[in-house]
Amino acid sequence: MDTLIAQLQRRFCDFTISLYHQGFLDDQFTELKKLQDECSPDFVAEVVTLFFEDCEKLISNMARALDQTGNVDFKLVGSSVHQLKGSSSSVGAKRVKGLCVTLKECCDSQNYEGCVRCLQQVDIEYKTLKAKLQDLFNLEQQIVQAGGRIPQVDI
Amino acid sequence: MEVCNCIEPQWPADELLMKYQYISDFFIAIAYFSIPLELIYFVKKSAVFPYRWVLVQFGAFIVLCGATHLINLWTFTTHSRTVALVMTTAKVLTAVVSCATALMLVHIIPDLLSVKTRELFLKNKAAELDREMGLIRTQEETGRHVRMLTHEIRSTLDRHTILKTTLVELGRTLALEECALWMPTRTGLELQLSYTLRHQHPVEYTVPIQLPVINQVFGTSRAVKISPNSPVARLRPVSGKYMLGEVVAVRVPLLHLSNFQINDWPELSTKRYALMVLMLPSDSARQWHVHELELVEVVADQVAVALSHAAILEESMRARDLLMEQNVALDLARREAETAIRARNDFLAVMNHEMRTPMHAIIALSSLLQETELTPEQRLMVETILKSSNLLATLMNDVLDLSRLEDGSLQLELGTFNLHTLFREVLNLIKPIAVVKKLPITLNLAPDLPEFVVGDEKRLMQIILNIVGNAVKFSKQGSISVTALVTKSDTRAADFFVVPTGSHFYLRVKVKDSGAGINPQDIPKIFTKFAQTQSLATRSSGGSGLGLAISKRFVNLMEGNIWIESDGLGKGCTAIFDVKLGISERSNESKQSGIPKVPAIPRHSNFTGLKVLVMDENGVSRMVTKGLLVHLGCEVTTVSSNEECLRVVSHEHKVVFMDVCMPGVENYQIALRIHEKFTKQRHQRPLLVALSGNTDKSTKEKCMSFGLDGVLLKPVSLDNIRDVLSDLLEPRVLYEGM
Incomplete structure (x- = not known):
């Protein structure tokens, strides 16, 4: 059992580190992790869920605005992407944030x-991140279910 | 008397009649003889009488008539009485009339002659006037032609059009058969046929410039008649015509272009001319008139002027093109340079960040390793690792600072701090090294030195550390003294003049050591990057490195000056700098209240029960900020709009965090409105902190002007938020303690 936990924990660590290394996440995500304590055990998951809802809503807003052939309301797109940039920077979604900067330009x-x-890239990127984070949370859950402790990962 | 004898016999018969006839004949003869004499006399007198020959004939005729009458005196025969009577009457009448005429002539001829003279004079005058009028008319015509030609020539600034127009217009005005223009070639040794009126010629049709005929034309500004067979005039097709039209040539001065210096135009001290050749039609008797030649000369001058204008225009166009090209090139270079600088800075920032992380690990781990049990050799190694790592970390920071200083992106972070504490901290940091080197350090703080000041604490500390560190580094014995005082307004140092104002003062720091000293001629070099005096390099290990260069730039940023005084090698030196600092109001308050100073370093890390309001339109950001504040123990209320914020905010909230991320000033307006809401109970107003995507100067200024108490960079981190809260709440804690 311990070996399983240890294995899971190692996988968790490796996976987390890979997320940082591949640029999906940055320090801000670490900040979020710090905030997760006994008082708010699901803080990260809540924030991230809210973030993805935000993504979905804003991206569809922008897609609708860009579909208006002829008179695209760039102002509307701009304000949406500004929102998205703020959200992604708040959760530390590094790649999404970078794309938002380009999109804004x-x-x-x-x-x-x-x-x-x-x-299109933002859409792909946020979905990828969503899947990755889902995997990360699943791993966390598995560790907890196996009775292990979620290891601290120093980046 | 003979006459009397021969008429004696008829005397008694018709004696009276005969007598009358006789006398009449005599007088007729006298009259006849006198008239030619009068005529000759007056003709002699008058210079202008035209009909001399006729007069001579007339004179002879009259003399002969007179002679016949005289002869009659001897040839009287008897006639019938009637005949004698008639004859006598006629002769008497004739005699009377002749004599009268002869007498009258004396009066009339001079009159007649003078009339003649006047008439001739008038005739001459009239002829002269006619000539003059003809001349004027010719001149007028010439003038008109010149004006017309000038107009045509000047109507363009294109060289080819000018020359072509000139030829065409000249050809038309003067009815020329051919008109040609020879231009000098680039080398100036030949003339090339450039323009012709009618005949086409091969492009490279040249004659040497040294021909006598060309020299002759170039030698004068007048139009010169030349032989129709000279090489420059041999343009007409050879035909059976036996008489070629007359040819003139005139020089056209060309503007000397050396002023504009074109590479392919050789420098020539002599003036350059083009040659214009004009030919009258062949097989015509026409000749060149003076006024035509004048016209040609005037036109040549006009062409020269027009050509010089065209040349200037061409030159300026060329210059403009050249400038534009250079401009484009410069622009490109500038953009490349900018890109390079950006790339360099990005690289530096990334490298700095990437290198700092492992470096911190090395430093932290080696310090931990030091704590464990080690053999002496191992300890030495670990110490060396630690020392080198620290050195490397400092160097990395310096490099980044310097690059940011150089591109101007580094800005001072102003804040209130305790100046006295700062000096003590520096001393505490330096002392361990100084103790090892057995160098006593003394600190003298002037009594009037303000305690709390506004400035960039970190940078000021860096400067002082650097200078004191250098002093320690280069001193082997003796002592080091650090003196801090307020620069008086009358103190002048170097080229720097201190101007203190009400809210500012100039801090002067003197660091005196008894170290290696510096050669006076090396002093200017010491503040440049990586500079190290020769004498220092030979004897010491470290060198001053980037430290002084950075310090100087920091001092300059603080509107101050830094310099070094040294009496020479081995006599130690004094480093002195002035920086401008603000005087904090807080210092007065704390002094007045007499409350002991609160040490700046231990800060609040727990804000339990602090009521804060978070206003952020962005749900995710709002949640994260809330999470951070909750983590610090705050009681957090969140709102998502300006209106809601204004409605909810109350005196219970100590701090309001407001998102000002959206562009424009509208977001800042909320700060003003909160101020308005708490006009009456001002000290109950919550502190206002902006959450902004960037904390550059303009954002800070905007926050200041809208009455915000602080700015927090997004994304917010736990440390940031804790620092800001500590900074903001510190004075309030003091108040509460009262």
Whole structure:
């Protein structure tokens, strides 16, 4: 049993580190982790869920705005991407945040092609992150179920 | 008397009649003889009488008539009485009239002659006037042609059009058969046929410039008639015409272009000319008139002026093109340089960050290792590792600072701090090393030195540490003294003039050591990057490195000055710097209240029960900020809009965190409105902290102007938020303690 826990814990550590190394997450996510204590055991999961809901809503907003052939409301897209940038930076979703910066630039220069391409990438990126974090949470749960402690990962 | 004898016999018969006839004939003869004499006399007198020959004939005729009458005196025969009577009457009448005429002539001829003279004079005058009028008319015509030609020539600034127009217009005005322009070649040794009116010629049709005929034309500014067979005039197709039209040539001065210096235009001290050749039609008797030549000369001058204008224009166009090219190149270079600088800075920032992390691990682990049991050799190794790592970490920080200082992106972080404590901290940091080197350090703080000041604490400490560190490093014996005082307004140092104001003062720090000293000529070099005096390099290990260069830039950022005084090698030196610092109001309060100072370092880490309000439109950010604050023990209320914030905020809230991320000033307005809400109970107003995506100067200024108490960089971290809360709440804690 202990070997299983140890194995799970090692996998958890490796996976977390890989997320940082591949640029999915940054220090801000570490900050969030610090906030998770006995008083708020599901803090990270709650924030992240809210973040993904935000993503879905804002991305569909932007997609709708960009679908308006002829008169694209770049201002609307801009304000949405600004929101998304704020959210992603608050949870430490590094890659999404980076793409948001690029998308904002495209939007400011009214580069329609760039906007569409960036938006597609944002969509892909946030879904990837969602899947990755889902895996991470599953691992956490498995460790907890096996009676182990979730290890501290120093980056 | 003979006459009297020969008419004696008829005397008694018709004696009276005969007598009358006789006398009449005599007078007729006298009259006849006198008239030519009068005529000759007056003709002699008058210079202008035209009909001399006729007069001579007339004179002869009259003399002969007179002679016949005289002869009649001897040839009287008897006639019938009637005939004699008629004859006598006629002769008497004739005699009377002749004599009268002869007498009248004396009066009339001079008159007649003078009339003649006047008429001739007038005629001459009229002829002269005619000539003059013709001349004027010619000149007028010439002038008109010149004006017309000038107008045509000046209507463009294109060289080819000018020359072509000139030829066409000249050809038309003067009805020329051919008109050609020879331009000097680049080398100036040949003339090339550039423009012709009618005949086409091969492009490379040249004649040497040293031909006598060309020299002759170039030698004068007048138009010169040249032989129709000279090489420059041999343009017409060879035909059977036996008489070629007359040809003139004139020089056209070309502007000397050396002023504008084109590479392919050789420098020539002599003036350059083009040659214009004009030919009258062949097989015509036409010749060149003076006024036509004048016209040609004037036109040549006008062409020269127009050409010089065109040349100037061409030159300026070329210059403009060149400038534009250079501009583009410079712009490109600038952009490349900017990219390079950005790339360098990015690289530095990334490298710095990436290198710092492992470096911290090395430092932390080696310090831990030091605590364990080690053999002496191992301890030495660990110490060396630790020392080197520290050195490396400092160097990395310095490099980053320097690069940020150089591109101007580094800004001072102003805050209130305790100046006295700062000096003590520096001394505490330096002392261990100084103790090892047996160097006593003394600190003198002037009594009027303010305790709490506004400035960049970190950077000021860095400067002092650096200078004191250098003093310790380069001293082997003796002592080091650090003196801090307020620079008086009358103190002038080097080229720097201190101007204290009400809310600012200038801090002067003197660090005197008894170390190696510096050669006076090395002093200017010491503040440059990586500089180290020769004498220092040979004797010491470390060198001053980047430290002084960075210190100087920091001092300059603080509107101050730094310099070094040394009496020479081995006599130690004094480093002195002035920096501008703000005077904090807090210092007065704390002094007045007499409350002992609260040490700055141990800070609040627990804010249990602190009521705060978080305003953020972004749900995720709001949640994260709330989480952070809850973690610190705060009681958090969250709102998602400005309106809600204004409604909810009350005196219970000690701090309001408000998101100002959205561009524009609208978000800042909420701060003003909160101020308004608490106008009456001002000390109950919550502290306002902006949450911003960037904390650059402009954001800070904006926050200040809208009455915000602090700025927090997003994304917010636990440490950040704790620092800001500590900073903000510290004075309040003091109040509560009263």
